[in-house]
Amino acid sequence: MSISAAILAARSGLQVTSQKAEIVATNVANASTPGYVRRSLVVGELVNGSQTAGVMANGVARAGDDAIKAQRRELTSDVAQATVLASTWQTISQRVGNTSSGGGLFRSFSNFETALSAAVTSPESTANGSALLDAAKSVARELNSLSEYGAQARAEADSEIAQGVETVNTALKQVQDLNKRIASIDRTSEQAATLMDERQRVLDTIAEFLPIQTVQRDAGTIDVLTTQGVYLINGSTARQIEFTPSSAFTSGQTLANGDLSGISVDGIDLTTGSTSFGAVSGGLFGALFTLRDQDVPAFMDQLDMVANDIITRLSDDAIDPTKTPGEQGLFVDPDAAGLSGLASRISVNAAVDPAQGGDIWRLRDGLGATASGPPGNSATLSAIYDAFTQVKSLNANGIQGAFSASDLAAQLSSVVGQKRVYQDSVLASTQAQHVTLVEAEQSLTGVDVDVEMESLLLIEQAYAANARVIQVARDMIGILMEL
Structure with missing residues (x-):
């Protein structure tokens, strides 16, 4: 040389x-x-x-390692889904209460049974009568409140879906723009590496809402698809997810009857739970649609069942001979609109409520009584207590067995608690897997x-x-x- x-x-x-x-x-x-x-x-x-x-x-x-990155991104979707589901069921479980803490719906039923027992023992006591009326109102309020929460949870899920669709559509346009910029420069340059980092961050944002996969194309560009194979970015064109948010929610509004919107891309249905091949099964969209269309409506149906059970029990004509046959008893549905949404409407019969023009002594003497009867007469109260504590068989809305009214409230609490525990375990498992893959990816790509x-x-x-x-x-x- x-x-x-x-x-x-x-x-x-x-x-x-x-x-x-x-x-x-x-x-x-x-x-x-x-x-x-x-x-x-x-x-x-x-x-x-x-x-x-x-x-x-x-x-x-x-x-980097494309295989690890793909697995980590998929688990990002799973963690996002599990986090929302676990958080929601923790809230529902806290509001329903449980037999150990004695809170929520179970406590109101238990307090009503205790107050009813005390009124049977001392039917002449005005204080016991007032306590029984307050306990009955508490039962109705708790069912009303839980049903209202369910409707609010569905509305919030629908709103968050709309916000998520906007976020994903914006992110897809960003990836489209980054693809064009990367394709126009040397993809082995420092500038291209910076743009690829930015594109990866945007893809991670999309993955929080729905599971995705990417396909490498010429000049450093990528196609983006859902894991079910629906193109979100094909070539240089980003497709837009379509969704129409709802303005109001009632028990009768469902996706099946067309009152609620799903999400779609170029006519392909991505809605979780649909029969379409493109139905999304994970991410925030998976969690929000599951809550809006499946989990929360099922919970609200169970509340309606509990409300119907207590109305039916205490409307038996044999309990109160003063009541017009066929009319409702201590608890009523003011609108008589049927089972759907009953928990949101249940209230205490106006005949026993001074605030509604009634008299407390009718708890003791009967709903149809025109005047106060003997103070020591506990026949009607005893009949109410027997009906409330009577064990009846039930098999509906995911609850099966034989229950008294309080037992049914406790069973609903147990079902909700089991759902919470299950979602907590799913979250813990997915988080552990996600952390493992994040650390593995970091060891390969981190500094x-x-x-x-x-x-x-x-x-x-x-x-x-x-x-x-x-x-x-x-x-x-x-x-x-x-x-």
Whole structure:
């Protein structure tokens, strides 16, 4: 090798080591930047004709493993879904209460039974009568409140779906724009690596709402599909998800009867629970549609069943001979609108409520009594107590067995509690898997500052060695010039 060739080779080495140092500095500076992927300089041999002429940079490489990234992104969807479902069922469970804490719906039924027992023991007590009326009102209020919460939860889910659709559509347009920008530049450049990092962050945002997969195309662009195979980005075009939010919610509004909207892309139904091949099964959309169209409506049906049970029990004509046959008893449905939404309408009979123009003594003497009867007469109260505590068989809305009215409230609490425990376990499992894959991906793509510093020391040594070659070559040329 001639002296000039040695100088050129060393010069190329200085240039490459300088670029390596720049890459290392960028890695260290972005060590804590979310979504940043570690980069390295791809180096190749520089050949001039048949002779080695030094070294050259062939571009910038991004670390990573596509398989791990795809699995981690899928688990991102699972965690988002599990988080929403677990949070909602924790709230429902707290509001329903349970037999150990004695809160919520179970407590109101238990308090009513206790107050009813005390009134049977001392029917002449005005205080006991007032306590029984308050307990009855508490039962009605608790059922009203839980039903209202269910309607609100469905409305919030529908609103969050609308917000999510807007977020995903915006993100899809961003990916479309990033695809075009990446395709217009050298995809091995530092600029392309930065754009790919940004595209990955946007894809992670989309993955929170629905599970996706990507397909690598020419010039560094990607197609984006749902895991069921529906294109969201095909070529250079981003498709838009369509959804129409609802303005109001009642028990009768369902997706099946057309009152509520699903989501679709170019006419392909993506709605969770639909029979379409493209139905989304995970992510925030999966959780929100499950809550809006399945879980919460099923819970509201169970509340209606509990409300219907207590109305029916205490409307038996044999309980109160003063009541007009066929009319409702202590608890009533003011609108008589049927079972749907009954829990939202149930109330205490106005005949026993002074606030509605009634008299408390009718609890003791009968709903149809025109005047207060003997203070010690407990016949009607005893009949109400017997009907309330009577064990009846039931098999509907996911609840099967034989229950008293309080037992049925306790069973609903148990069913809700089991649902909460199940969703908590699913969340814990998916979070553990997600953390494992995040750590695995981070080990492959993240920046280890200690390793980068070690690389920088090697770069410094290489730079010094190449500089030394040039210095020696200069000295040699100086000697030749002196001859």
